[in-house]
Amino acid sequence: MSKIWQSSAGFSFFTLISRIFGYLRDLVLTSLLGASSAHDIFVVIFRIPNVFRSFFGEGALAQSLVPSIIEAKENLNSFLNQVFTLLFVTLLSFVMIAELFPGLFISIFAPGFFVDPEKYQSASDFLRLVFPYILLISFTAFFGAIQNSKKIFQIIAATPIIFNITLICFALFSNEFDLQILGIAILIAGLIQLGINFIVVIYFNYFPKLVLNFDKEILKSFFNKLIPAFFAAGIYQLNVLVDTIFASFLVTGSPTWLYLSERLIQFPLGLFGVAVALVALPNMTELFLEKKMEELTLQSKKLLKVLFFLGLLCVIGAFLFGELAIKLLFLRGEFTSFDVGMTFLALQGYAFSMLFILPQKFFNSIFFAISKANMVVVTGLVSLISNIIFNYFFIYQLDYGHFGLALATSISSGIIFIVSYIWLRKQGILKLI
Template identity: 35%
Template sequence: MSRPDASPPENSSSPDGDTSSKQPLQRKPGLLRSGLIVSVMTMLSRVLGLARDVVIALLFGAGSGADAFFVAFKIPNFLRRLFAEGAFNQAFVPVLSEYRSQRQQADVKDLINAVAGTLGVTLAGITLLAVLASPVLVWIFAPGFSQLPEKQALTADMLRITFPYLLLISLTAFAGSILNSYDRFAIPAFTPVLLNLSLIGSALWLTPEMDEPVMALAWGVLIAGAVQLMFQLPFLARIGLLPRPEVRWRDEGVQRILKLMAPALFGVSVSQINLLLDTMLASFLVSGSVSWLYYSDRLVELPLGVFAIAIATVILPSLSTRHAEKSADGFARTLDWAMRMVLLIAVPAAVALIILAEPLLFTLFQYGAMTPYDVDMAALSLRAYAVGLLAFMLIKVLAPGYYARQDTKTPVKIGIKAMAANMLFNLLLVFWLDHAGLALATSLSAFMNAGLLWYGLKRSGIFVWQPGWLKYVIQLVSATAMMAGVLLIMNPFAAYWVDFGWQQRAMWMGGLVLMGGATYLGVLLLTGLRLRHIRH
């Protein structure tokens, strides 16, 4: 497969350096092909992410040190998803796409320079304040840690090291947004691999050098941020768009992005805020609750990141271009295609996670410091998160339907309703189901969020059902039901997984995945689904 970032775009600088004239945009690859490129790269990252979590579980288990690191990493990581990959990306890409379609190349470069400088200065200020106020942030994000002063102090120390990651990874996301807008999807999708490699390396080689071993993970996060940013810069230079940062708050494009970002800061990342609320409440529960939620969330993130985020990544520039071209039919068909792709993966993935919760956790994490009891507890929250997987994935592809049209207010209103519902569900369920209740509350509020997003698009005539949905749903349900039956028959009892060595676990899990996947794909083919039906 040829790399989509191997050659400069047709509208980059001309050989004589003239960038003032607007040139026709290059022919874009199909969304399915682009999505597959992102999925493959993201799959590599997620697999290494699981390897990273296996190493962390092996060395640190689900004890106080692991809890402290997960909170210290979650705070800047949450803000990254909320700010960089959330609000900023959803505001910046539509404006950049409009500049490409309707303005000169020199204007595009000018916008990138102004955004780079303004974004960098803003994030540097936020980072400095956060490092100085790290104990306060720990108290806000994990108030339950205040009952254990040593745990709270350790978390604050690690946060001083991990928080600058927000600055570095936000600039990385900015670079990735530019590359994605120019259909260079592979490099931004590959970049997270470097985070996982850095954390694995730090855990294995820095841990013995530290007075407090878990601090090695914090340094791994900081190293990863710098490496990821430096990795993308040569590819920006290759397409002639390496920024020359200029701080210009009054720039027209910067002002438009800021206005779009303000509401999007909340609306685009409601699911992340809900997960953060889970962490806050879990900090009051028995020690290990934060880690159980983390390990189960990581498994849900695999299909979410590999498929839903990949689809969302490739449709946002496409939807933004369709909107700029006033192509309502093309806009509607792209949204319909995205929803079909989400269902194709989300439905069987959710069922498989529910059925195989313990086997997956045993196979990946139950070694060293991770106990069978930890697996049982994490399985409860994994099933609760899996219930909402379809909703999590739908949110990722429905939200771009608003942001591509530069409508950030509607998702905010929907997000507020979903947030209130999540808080209510948390309070109702945490007393009965402990940490699993927090996960289930997140899933329920996600369905409310996704439903309202879809209803808003449908009511305004932006989303239009395309032909063939009834047959498609019947095919998915039939294939998923057959897959579930095969997995239930083949899955050994949980007691066997405790006694299995890692080789037996890996072989059994591999067999389950192959048989389940083959059954699902086989039934889809038998019921008439073909590759041409899902191309776009």
């Protein structure tokens, strides 16, 4: 248990530094762009590669690769090369489709942009520019998962700091900052992140190679975990993306207000929830494989209580200090007092999700550790469907605007928390009290 918290502390420290630079990045961008059409385009379009990154990158690969790497000790390099090849072909295909048919992605992820031809054209150009980022960040995550399997967490946690610093530098030192310069900065930052983590895995005697021969047996266990991992890693991003799609039909500024409030929510999520879930996964997997179920249950109970308590503190903090935080971070330049109020309104809607998302990240790690990844699919689908239903209800029936979109995310997060907890309690693994 102490090892989990020690590793989590190291991961959380670098995540904290990254979040600080992330808020500095948002401060600079909102100061230069405000809640404008250009910033809305950045928020909505950059969400698209981020969703693919969640599926093929950070979360999905970490949660499916780490247990598979631990299991595939003898054929490790062969297994990794096969995964690397499949990942490369899949991601390259998506990039080519996006470059040739950007309107296809915009029609899915931001249909409201079609109403404004100028906004649609700018969004298409920006999408073409930044979409290759999914290749860079997904392979960075692939190399990070290899590090995680070795219980090395700090380097991949520190990597996003480079991304944020790069964007800040481009924004501050460019004579005329616009979407094109922002897109170039994103690609350069992605290349630097990839390079650093590539060097690290070489140290572990792994050099990625494209292969043509695939071993079905060696990949079977991985894919059994990967498909559920898509839901585990991407369901929150999917729910936020659904909010963004609905927001594209609302007044200008709505995507920006939702984005900034969601960024504040991501702070404790990355600092505590992701850190504990990521660090706990290899430990939980080893306990399950060694059939130490009593110790697995004991650790799970302790971690859940701490995460739930942290989530409660985060909710209280969001309501008490959220507006002040938004003013301190973003009230300058083109970002007005009205934008502060609208962002705080969205934050109030999102706030309750922290009570559920923090422990839900850990729940997903337990599901993977005990080979019950199908539960992630079930809870993911329930969350997505409920979020869409509540979004529609709050927008078109109650006219709650962007606040309704944020509130729907909190409600759907609460639903899957309840479903997951009840199932784990019935299995005798978890009891909150």
